[in-house]
Amino acid sequence: MKLLIVGARSKTVEAVLRLLRRRRSSWEVLLLSHRWAEPMNIHGYPVHVIPAYDRQPLRNACLSWEPEVILNAAALTDVDACEQERNLAWRVNVGIVEVLAGVCRILGSHLLQLSSDYVFDGNAGPYPETARPSPLNYYGRTKLAAENLCLAAAPSVTILRTTQIYGTPAPWAEDVLRWALARVRRGEHIPAAVDVFTNPIFVDDLARALLCAAEHREEGIFHVAGDMWLSRYEFLRRAFQAAGLDASVLIPLPAEELYRGRAPRPLRSGLCCERARQRWRFVPTPFEEALPLALYRNQAAGSSGEITL
Numbered sequence: 001m002k003l004l005i006v007g008a009r010s011k012t013v014e015a016v017l018r019l020l021r022r023r024r025s026s027w028e029v030l031l032l033s034h035r036w037a038e039p040m041n042i043h044g045y046p047v048h049v050i051p052a053y054d055r056q057p058l059r060n061a062c063l064s065w066e067p068e069v070i071l072n073a074a075a076l077t078d079v080d081a082c083e084q085e086r087n088l089a090w091r092v093n094v095g096i097v098e099v100l101a102g103v104c105r106i107l108g109s110h111l112l113q114l115s116s117d118y119v120f121d122g123n124a125g126p127y128p129e130t131a132r133p134s135p136l137n138y139y140g141r142t143k144l145a146a147e148n149l150c151l152a153a154a155p156s157v158t159i160l161r162t163t164q165i166y167g168t169p170a171p172w173a174e175d176v177l178r179w180a181l182a183r184v185r186r187g188e189h190i191p192a193a194v195d196v197f198t199n200p201i202f203v204d205d206l207a208r209a210l211l212c213a214a215e216h217r218e219e220g221i222f223h224v225a226g227d228m229w230l231s232r233y234e235f236l237r238r239a240f241q242a243a244g245l246d247a248s249v250l251i252p253l254p255a256e257e258l259y260r261g262r263a264p265r266p267l268r269s270g271l272c273c274e275r276a277r278q279r280w281r282f283v284p285t286p287f288e289e290a291l292p293l294a295l296y297r298n299q300a301a302g303s304s305g306e307i308t309l
């Protein structure tokens with residue numbers, strides 16, 4: 001099978017490629033990125049650059065390679081940046097999808113689009129696939145617009161919605177645990193929301209689900225998430241406990257205070273994964289097992305940037 005991947009340096013794609021390599025997969029992969037940067041080769045797969053994912057070069061690259069499946073993992077995922085830089089957020093989160101859906105229409109390829117529990121307002125999570133989206137912030141609006149575009153324009157599409165991703169070993173990508181551990185090492189305190197809930201997903205579980213989706217090419221919306229629904233604060237408290245760190249460096253705050261002047265966050269978010277469990281036998285790694293592995297991966301690495309919890 002020919003799999004074209006957009007968003008090569010995302011944490012999600014690193015996990016997908018690691019899994020393909022571990023399975024000794026015979027799939028042909030074409031990896032696209034929007035800029036020249038390290039690494040230019042991920043787990044033996046070379047990265048090809050389409051500067052800024054300009055529409056025509058992106059379209060040409062896809063059309064000339066004729067993939068059976070296109071996985072789009074590219075997105076501006078910083079929720080506050082999306083609120084401030086709306087044109088850029090729309091261009092990346094929706095514009096790329098428009099090109100890919102058009103390519104899929106011409107080639108008859110399957111589109112695999114990643115989406116988010118931020119398409120919901122957070123009043124009644126965790127949400128099943130049948131729940132009605134109602135995004136609170138601009139990031140969520142772009143992700144919902146991309147979903148609707150895929151469903152309307154691509155001939156065959158899987159939309160895979162997921163939750164907060166953690167546990168990447170990729171030093172070039174951001175990870176919430178790595179960021180928090182680095183701050184603690186610097187002696188800093190970490191404000192964390194006590195009333196923002198989701199069920200975070202271990203990045204390896206997301207990769208497994210994506211390969212299932214690529215193999216089955218099943219139509220429609222699927223939810224994949226972790227097995228533990230908890231607040232941002234509780235997530236980090238448990239991580240610190242597991243790492244043997246003093247959790248008193250965490251400052252529990254209500255979202256109203258923590259996100260004042262920033263993009264609003266859905267409070268009771270998260271996803272129910274019944275459909276993925278039934279169709280793909282998707283079962284997430286238990287949180288208690290995934291957390292130590294994620295912490296181990298992050299022990300040696302430094303933080304790659306600022307993250308707002």
Ligand SMILES: NC(=O)c1ccc[n+]([C@@H]2O[C@H](COP(=O)([O-])OP(=O)(O)OC[C@H]3O[C@@H](n4cnc5c(N)ncnc54)[C@H](OP(=O)(O)O)[C@@H]3O)[C@@H](O)[C@H]2O)c1
Nearest residue numbers: 007008009010011012033034074075077114116163164165
């Ligand atoms: N992170 C989460 O917790 C989370 C939660 C729910 C859903 N999701 C969704 O899951 C997908 C993957 O998320 P992720 O966290 O794995 O992604 P990520 O690590 O934040 O990486 C996103 C990728 O998008 C591309 N990108 C970023 N800024 C760009 C720009 N200005 N112009 C063009 N391309 C740009 C980059 O890939 P290249 O450099 O290779 O082009 C980047 O590596 C996204 O669709 C996201 O919305 C993420």
